Amino acid sequence: MKEIQGGICAANGFSAGAVHSGIRKSRTKEDLALIVSSSPCDCAAVYTRNQVKADPLLVTKQHLADHRAQAIIVNSGNANACARNGHAHAVRACQAAAAHLGLDPQDVLVASTGVIGVELPIDRIEAAIPSIQLSKENNDLCARAILTTDTKEKVVAVTFTIDQTTCTLGGIAKGSGMIHPNMGTMLAFLTTDCAIDAQLLQTLLVRQTQVTFNRVSVDGDTSTNDMCIVMANGEAHNPKIVTEGEQSAVFEEALHYVMEALAKMIAADGEGAGRLMTCTVTNAADEHTAETLAMSICSSSLVKAAMFGADANWGRVLCAMGYSGAAFDPSTVSVRFASQVGVITVCEQGKGLVFDETLAKEILSQDAVEIIADLHQGTAQASCWGCDLTYDYVKINGDYRT
Amino acid sequence: MKEIQGGICAANGFSAGAVHSGIRKSRTKEDLALIVSSSPCDCAAVYTRNQVKADPLLVTKQHLADHRAQAIIVNSGNANACARNGHAHAVRACQAAAAHLGLDPQDVLVASTGVIGVELPIDRIEAAIPSIQLSKENNDLCARAILTTDTKEKVVAVTFTIDQTTCTLGGIAKGSGMIHPNMGTMLAFLTTDCAIDAQLLQTLLVRQTQVTFNRVSVDGDTSTNDMCIVMANGEAHNPKIVTEGEQSAVFEEALHYVMEALAKMIAADGEGAGRLMTCTVTNAADEHTAETLAMSICSSSLVKAAMFGADANWGRVLCAMGYSGAAFDPSTVSVRFASQVGVITVCEQGKGLVFDETLAKEILSQDAVEIIADLHQGTAQASCWGCDLTYDYVKINGDYRT
Structure with a gap:
């Protein structure tokens, strides 16, 4: 597997385009x-588990009843959720x-x-639709057009080999606010030229969603959209x-890579985020326990x-584990903070250690930081991704509509 | 029932005192x-459901095995949770x-x-303990001593009549951060001179906790402490x-009044809070549904x-209801915003209305605001209390330890 450029246009047969239609005021x-x-x-597709579902999602679900499609039309600036004529408008966009x-x-x-x-x-x-020009070169334009309060395009693509044939899988995503598990957790579009059965694709997508997008939390809010x-065109x-077998495993590895990369980009670019925060729980009794604790x-x-x-306030880490609902023994837990600068252990056997505050501060001042809780209770582990809570999150969300 | 002054010292036989022991640096x-x-x-007592429980809580639980006690020693500035010698130190404080x-x-x-x-x-x-002087006049001093990042003392007391005898019930509380259901949700101490059996008191306390303190959320974090x-001394x-019967109902009404008043004070004084936010769900199929939606x-x-x-961004209200896990029909929901300035309906039958943005802004700019979601699906209702998310919340919690 090799990472390449091109995102959703990287695979054979896929092209894209984007325009300013006037939903957003900014013409740039x-x-x-x-x-x-x-x-x-x-x-294959996965959708929000929010009971309030936006109309485009319902229309997409209908259109995928046969597991076949050839195009996706996406707008930003308006969720078309809980809105008048939502269903009719989603249908008209498709038409x-x-x-x-x-x-x-x-x-x-x-x-x-x-x-x-x-x-x-x-x-x-x-x-605006008739003016959209399609090209293999338009991935970045398209990746930008789907953003809302995101600050960066989220793009990744890889090649991999199936039966001596080189296949490509690429994707783009938008994240930012209302980001919390329970499904796609945002918009993400993936394209591949690998020939793969839709039902199998669905199985792999659901499985990989659970360990990638569903392990991201920006603000605990699960969106309606x-x-x-x-999309797999077989080209x-x-x-x-x-x-499932050897070939599907190769494909699933590529799918995991692309989805995890997009998930981490979403976490790092959470609304107002200053840092990517990876929370890892190790040596848990089972993966579900590790995941529940890490998400909490x-x-x-x-x-x-x-x-x-x-601030190396590890007590809050133990506290969040304690109210997660997952069973574990607090008295065997160690907590470490890590980043490219180093690693520091701040808690062992559930009790605080005296530690070097200056080093801890330096470790936690990096763009990407990791919180590691070692349970010493088994061999399972899970990582989840989020971001820090900043003044800018409050600022962005205090006045999102205006 | 009549509200009176005096808090925890209002009831016959109760007195209090507080000093600066040096746990906090500030001598004021x-x-x-x-x-x-x-x-x-x-x-009677209720405790956090956080699996990580602070040692003082465990010691208090042991000491209440007989449902009898005569004094409470409380410190602020250190939770004695996940700390070395925690159990021994909590025992020594009692001794x-x-x-x-x-x-x-x-x-x-x-x-x-x-x-x-x-x-x-x-x-x-x-x-420091030997220097604590007890007095009926020390309620406010005591109410201040238990605060952390709270900005105001939380005090309430009432009188009520049981069998022609005037009884008194008073309480103090501290809230601020790590405030989210699942128990006392903070520290609260209530005293009464009403003679009431400990087991019955426990039943009433558990019932009223569910509809008062457990309906407050400041930040979704359930504390360890x-x-x-x-305490009921019968004096x-x-x-x-x-x-349970006519007399216990009178007592329970007073208990409800005191606990709800303290709960609302905790919400209004949440970390960094600018406004008290009451979320009310009306006309739900049952109270549990109303409560789950309102808490979400x-x-x-x-x-x-x-x-x-x-910002009258009611779409987020519907979104939060949608991921609450409670069953309801989004297509019958109305949303209103209310405060002392007036009421405005912004959504009917699950769809947005055109509304007066200037009026909505004025309504939501008050110190106490209410969000009302009317389900039109039954007759049950529930209110929960919280506060806005502000720059100050982030500031306070970005550097709490230093």
Whole structure:
């Protein structure tokens, strides 16, 4: 497996385009993107578990009843959730894209992200779609068009070999606010030229979502619009993968790599984030326990605020583990803080150690920091990703709509 | 029932005192408080459900095995949680208070609040206890001594009549950070001269905790040290209440009043809080559903940040309801914002209305605001209390230890 450039346009047969349709006021930022395959794709998707589901998500789900699609139309600036005429507008977006591409509307998927509760200006979207020009060079434009309060494009692609055939898998994502497990946890679009059966693709996607996107927490809020879609057009011409085995394992490794990379980019670029915070629980009795404890640390406002201040306040780490609901013995826990600068142990057997505060501060002042809780109770481990809680998170969210 | 002054010293037979023992550096703030009854009390208590429990809590639990006690020693500035010699130090605090008061150490309860993981300076506590002077006038001093990052004392007391006898119930509390359900949710001490059986008192305390303290959320973090203790010395000389009935209902009403008042004071004075936020869910199928939805709204970082900005971003309210885990139909929900300035409806039947943004801003700019979600699905309702998420929360918690 090798990392390459090109994101969602890296795989054979995929192209993309984006324009400014006028949903956003700023004319310097594209707000409408189109991702297209030159041939029909086997598709898989995961969606938010929020009971309040945005209409584009429901329309996409309908259109994927046959596990086939060929294009995705995405807008930012408006979530089309809890909004008037939401369903009709999501359908019209698919119809307009289908007309532009000469496809059946049933083969177009739709996603939206932005403010909740405001009617989607579908006229602007319909007017803008015919002007979207598709190209293999447009990945970055497309990756930017789907962002909201994100500050960076999130792009990754890899090549891998299936039965001596080189295949490619790439993806883009948007994250930022309302980021907390329970599904795609944001918008992510993945494209591959690997030939793989849609049902198998779905199994692998669900499994990898659990250990990548569902292990990210920015603010504990699970959005109404989260989804992750994978499109596989088979244009690498490998023998189609239809069952789990050696070949699917190679594909799944690539899928894991791309999804984990996007998940970490989302965490690092959480709303107002100053640092990427990785929370790792090691030597747990089982992986579920490790994951539950790591997510609880990662989601604690007090831990996140301490990371903002580069404050080695490990008591909050133990406290967050304690209310996670997972069973563990606090009296055997060690806590370490780590970054590129070094590692420091601050707690052993559940009790505080005297430690070098200056070194701890330096370790925690880096762009990427890790909190490691070692349970000494088994051999399982899990890592989750989040970010610090900053003044800017409050600022961005104190006045998001205006 | 009538509200009166005097807090924990209001009831017959209770007195209190507080001193600066040196746990905190600032000599202008007392950090050690003692609450004493002139006769043995029937007692009840609830504790944090955090698996990581502070040692003073465990010692208090042991001392309450017989449901009897006569004094409480409390320090702020150090939680004595995950700290070396924690159990021994909590026992020594009880022993020192018992020696000063001429009591059995088993009849002294102990509580601590402050930073986790630092060894308690028990020598200073032992040295300071003999200098604590008890008086009926010391409620406010005592209420201040138990505060950490709280900005205001939390005090309330009421009188009520049991069998023509006037009884008194008063309480003090500390809240601020790490405030989220699952028990006393903070430190609260209640005293009454009403004669009431300890087992019945425990039943009423558990029931009222669920609808008062457990409906407060400041930051989603459940502390290691939370507890709420009620002491009843019977010095009002009413016929002792031993079973549920008319008299226990009068007592429970007073208990509810005192606990709800303290709960709201804790929410309003949450770390960095600018406003008290009441989240009310009405016309739900049952109270549990209403409570789950209201707590989810109240705990959402995005809702809390919107309240900081006085931004009528009701989509986040629906979003938080959607991921609460409670079953409801989003398509029948109305959302209103209210305060002393007025009420505005911003969403009906799950869809956004066009509304007067200027009026909404004015309504949400008050010190106390209410978010009302009307489900139109039944007759049950519940209110929860929280506060906005502010720059100051991040500031306080970015560098709490130093």
